Amino acid sequence: MIALASIGTGLFKPQTNSITGKLFSDPKDLDMAFSTQYSMVNLGSFIGTTSVGLIAGVRGYRICFLGLALSLCW
16 A cells, blocks of 8 residues: 555646746746645645545545546536
């Protein structure tokens, strides 16, 4: 499972960095964009792991996986 997470992160992170790098030419704007991107990725990771843990403790993992599958289809 950790191998799949590593591969997924390895494919996702370089793409977002290259797209962000192409959007801005001013170094100050580029620095601000990378800082914002880094913060949002970490915030999403925190919210995702925390909410799945809380929901799994109350309702079970079946509901967590169902919710995640539905969010991918949305």
